[in-house]
Amino acid sequence: MRELTEADKETIYYSLVHMGVVGWNRSCIRMQYALEYVVQHENLTDMQVIPMYVDIAKMDHCKWKAVERSLRYTINSIWEKQGLECSMLLYHSGTQVKRPSNSNFLFQYKEEYKKGNIQRWNDSVATPILSGFQANEINRKT
Secondary structure (H helix, E strand, C coil): CCCCCHHHHHHHHHHHHHCCCCCCCHHHHHHHHHHHHHHHCCCCCCCCHHHHHHHHHHHHCCCHHHHHHHHHHHHHHHHHHHHHHHHHHHHCCCCCCCCCCHHHHHHHHHHHHHHCHHHHHHHHCCCCCCCHHHHHHHHHHC
């Protein structure tokens, strides 16, 4: 397991913003924890999902089923808003693929992150219009 840098955390945060994750409720925060978790861990091919949910639940002081439900909800939301763009980013498909499972989404995100495609995507997408709350969150994190 490697330590996340501030640049890693910022890249993950901005990728979520570009995917349309707004509002920053518990589900969004759990998704951010999940993406940070998968980027941190080197080998995810043999990793089981339930232990990951349990670790994220400990970070968020909830039950693992709440984490699973939150991730499913957030991925559904992402796919409704940015499905085609995410299909191109994660699956290199010109047409929108059906919504992936939680584990598939996280695995694909990790693969594209390792290749540097997430950072390049963040740099190529126009700066999103942030609500006042989101702008405060970014200022608080930096």
